[in-house]
Amino acid sequence: MNDQPASLKPLASTDGMAAFEEPWQAEILAMADTLVQRGLFTANCWSDALGLAIKEANDRNEPDTQYTYYQCALIALERLVAAHSVIKSADMTERRMDWENAYLSTPHGHPVHLK
Amino acid sequence: MSEHDSSKVVKIHEHLHSHLPSESALRVKALETLLVEKGLVDSRTIDAWVEAYTDEIxxxxxxxxxxxxxxxxxxxxxxxxxxxxxxxxxxxxxxxxxxxxxxxxxxxxxxxxxxxxxxxxxxxxxxxxxxxxxxxxxxxxxxxxxxxxxxxxxxxxxxxxxxxxxxxxxxxxxxxxxxxxxxxxxxxxxxxxxxxxxxxxxxxxxxxxxxxxxxx
Incomplete structure (x- = not known):
């Protein structure tokens, strides 16, 4: 797995591209839709947060790719969860490190579990 | 090879084969496990959603x-x-x-x-x-x-x-x-x-x- 972007220009050239290049991209939308359905935040909140993250990426001149889009979706979801639940940004950073350590300490072929 | 060296080799081997996910995938994993722990999402719901929208709908x-x-x-x-x-x-x-x-x-x-x-x-x-x-x-x-x-x-x-x-x-x-x-x-x-x-x-x-x- 890598994070290499694919060009989105011209538009029609990406017409047959899979909606998800990697599983984590689908998981973001699944979590966002589930949390909207649960009422943690509204569809409007999600749209506004995603729109803002996309605008920020555009202002930073990030490439106009599906990879950038899902990066923005991840940023938007992390912000909304931090704003609307007890889970805060520091919890996410700590848990991300826990997962990295779990992967690094698990031999190849074995299931990875948090310690 | 000393015991110390062989343990080092094992560690390097494990590292090389750990298949560490991308930064984005790690952040998504962190978010999902926290949301599941807090009872805000069910991992089976997420899996079912991903399967449905990837393959079926x-x-x-x-x-x-x-x-x-x-x-x-x-x-x-x-x-x-x-x-x-x-x-x-x-x-x-x-x-x-x-x-x-x-x-x-x-x-x-x-x-x-x-x-x-x-x-x-x-x-x-x-x-x-x-x-x-x-x-x-x-x-x-x-x-x-x-x-x-x-x-x-x-x-x-x-x-x-x-x-x-x-x-x-x-x-x-x-x-x-x-x-x-x-x-x-x-x-x-x-x-x-x-x-x-x-x-x-x-x-x-x-x-x-x-x-x-x-x-x-």
Whole structure:
């Protein structure tokens, strides 16, 4: 797995591209839709947060790719969860490190579990 | 080799084969496990959602709606008047289609759907939005230069045809009913649904053919 972007220009050239290049991209939308359905935040909140993250990426001149889009979706979801639940940004950073350590300490072929 | 050295080799070996996921994948894993722990999502729900939207849903539901509208005038009338209720009749109502407007192409009108803010899209009818729908290039150019965008998709629209561009929001999304192809009078609903392309329901495809397979 890598994070290499694919060009989105011209538009029609990406017409047959899979909606998800990697599983984590689908998981973001699944979590966002589930949390909207649960009422943690509204569809409007999600749209506004995603729109803002996309605008920020555009202002930073990030490439106009599906990879950038899902990066923005991840940023938007992390912000909304931090704003609307007890889970805060520091919890996410700590848990991300826990997962990295779990992967690094698990031999190849074995299931990875948090310690 | 000393015990210390062999332990070091094992560690290096483990590191090389650890298959550490990407930074984004690690952040998503962190978020998901925290949300599951707090009881805000169920991992089985997430898995089921991903499976459904990766493999199953696609644009088939939208194509069914279009084919039914082509063959059943009463259904089409209900669909144009109150799309969410008509969609619900077929069991396809979802959070992304609770507020849906259906717009119809004619000889004189072509409809094109965009979300200029982000990527609002009736995904419970059409599956996940295609890559180009989410691209800044499409979101900005669809409004500014719809004919130019359509040309990129190989669609030439006559000057006398009006192009209506619909900007989706989280509260109002759109589905285009393309024109029924000629020479399809003897086709049933299921066969007609196969002619309907995903892009024709967004507006980046127009003239459907009776002999082409849709759902591209």
């Amino acid at each position: 696609g644009p088939k539901r939208g194509a069914h709606v279009v084919a039914k509208a082509w063959t059943d005038p009463d259904y089409k009338r209900r669909l144009m008047e109150d799309a969410p209720s008509a969609i619900d009749e077929l069991g396809y109502l979802g959070t992304a289609t609770a507020h849906l407007k259906v717009v119809e192409n004619t000889d004189k009108i072509h409809n094109l759907v965009v979300c200029t803010l982000c990527s609002c899209y009736p995904f419970s009818l059409l599956g996940i939005a295609p890559a180009w729908y989410k691209a800044a290039a499409y979101r900005s150019r669809a409004v500014r230069d719809p004919r130019g965008v359509l040309k990129e998709f190989g669609i030439e629209i006559d000057d006398e045809v009006e192009i209506r561009v619909w900007d989706s929001t989280a509260e109002l999304r759109y589905l285009v009913i393309p024109q029924r192809p000629d020479d399809t009078d003897d086709m049933d609903e299921a066969s007609l649904a196969k002619l309907v392309t995903r892009n024709s329901m967004i507006g980046t495809d127009r003239d459907l053919k009776p002999d082409t397979q849709g759902l591209r």
